[in-house]
Amino acid sequence: DKMPLVEVPKTMPPYIVLENMMRDSQQHSSRGLHVVSLAETKLLKLGRGHESNVRIADVSISRLHATIRYQKGSFVLEDHNSKFGTLVAMKKPRQLDHGSAISIQVGRTVLSLSLQSEPAGPVNSP
Numbered sequence: 646d647k648m649p650l651v652e653v654p655k656t657m658p659p660y661i662v663l664e665n666m667m668r669d670s671q672q673h674s675s676r677g678l679h680v681v682s683l684a685e686t687k688l689l690k691l692g693r694g695h696e697s698n699v700r701i702a703d704v705s706i707s708r709l710h711a712t713i714r715y716q717k718g719s720f721v722l723e724d725h726n727s728k729f730g731t732l733v734a735m736k737k738p739r740q741l742d743h744g745s746a747i748s749i750q751v752g753r754t755v756l757s758l759s760l761q762s763e764p765a766g767p768v769n770s771p
Contacts, residue, residue: 683715
């Protein structure tokens with residue numbers, strides 16, 4: 646018999662998946678994954694403050710550094726006058742295509758956004 650290791654709840658679209666990869670001062674690396682639905686709130690707060698939906702432990706990040714919101718079928722990134730800014734590696738707005746990614750630098754932390762297609766139906770293990 647096969648049993649799932651962890652029950653994963655169904656996430657209501659639209660949602661964002663953020664992966665973080667960090668190194669501490671001794672060069673130990675750690676990874677984390679955040680799956681955040683914007684179905685009800687339509688707003689995702691990024692920062693190191695307690696009011697942030699995704700808290701990033703980096704002194705170069707403001708308490709409320711930036712937000713990502715879902716508006717008219719698109720995700721919109723907005724910097725909130727943070728001290729070090731939010732850098733996006735593009736010159737003009739562009740559609741995010743399957744298989745491509747956009748890197749966003751928030752303080753010293755780099756986030757990578759990529760578009761994933763939804764599975765056609767439930768995935769069953771044999």
